[in-house]
Amino acid sequence: MSSLTFIRILATLMLLCFTDFGDFLESRHFVINCRRFHAILDNMIHVWIGILSWIIFTEDPFGKCQDLIAVALGASVIDLDHFLAAQSFSVDAAMSAGKRGIFHCTGLAILISLVLFRLKGRSSALLFLLAVIPHHLRDAQRRGLYVLPFTHQLDTPPLNRALVRLLLPLVPWVLILANHLQAGNPPTISRVFNV
Numbered sequence: 001m002s003s004l005t006f007i008r009i010l011a012t013l014m015l016l017c018f019t020d021f022g023d024f025l026e027s028r029h030f031v032i033n034c035r036r037f038h039a040i041l042d043n044m045i046h047v048w049i050g051i052l053s054w055i056i057f058t059e060d061p062f063g064k065c066q067d068l069i070a071v072a073l074g075a076s077v078i079d080l081d082h083f084l085a086a087q088s089f090s091v092d093a094a095m096s097a098g099k100r101g102i103f104h105c106t107g108l109a110i111l112i113s114l115v116l117f118r119l120k121g122r123s124s125a126l127l128f129l130l131a132v133i134p135h136h137l138r139d140a141q142r143r144g145l146y147v148l149p150f151t152h153q154l155d156t157p158p159l160n161r162a163l164v165r166l167l168l169p170l171v172p173w174v175l176i177l178a179n180h181l182q183a184g185n186p187p188t189i190s191r192v193f194n195v
């Protein structure tokens with residue numbers, strides 16, 4: 001097994017464990033009782049899931065720090081749209097906003113990734129999806145997926161916890177396959193697992 005494959009499998013296992021650990025932390029009374037700390041912790045869990053997703057996805061886990069930072073920041077800033085949804089700079093108002101803002105719209109994220117693909121290329125589009133889709137999936141466990149912009153009629157009900165556990169580690173692997181396919185390299189076992 002190559003070191004890249006080992007890192008990818010280790011990061012996948014860490015992603016599985018960390019998602020459960022994050023949910024465990026967020027269910028603690030001291031976290032639930034302090035809403036601001038809860039909001040910060042929840043955002044940091046999104047960031048860490050973004051980082052692990054990037055470690056699985058990248059072929060250069062010890063380089064391209066700018067990509068890592070971009071994914072981590074992207075996974076975090078999505079939650080700024082709670083302020084947009086609340087139309088207020090108040091943290092309390094943002095946390096009490098009933099509807100999610102536009103950054104949480106998965107359909108719009110896919111549309112933006114297609115625009116990025118056309119304008120900036122495959123790498124930018126895939127990094128964008130890597131930052132956004134795991135965040136949306138994890139949030140969907142509580143609130144469902146926000147499918148189309150400017151309407152909540154197609155929003156899904158909250159996703160099953162086990163389904164989210166399955167999908168979260170799959171996202172970077174699916175994007176690895178998409179990367180190989182788009183590069184014109186059929187995603188063979190040897191290419192994906194670097195063996």
Ligand SMILES: [Zn+2]
Binds near residue numbers: 078079135
């Ligand atoms: Zn969110």
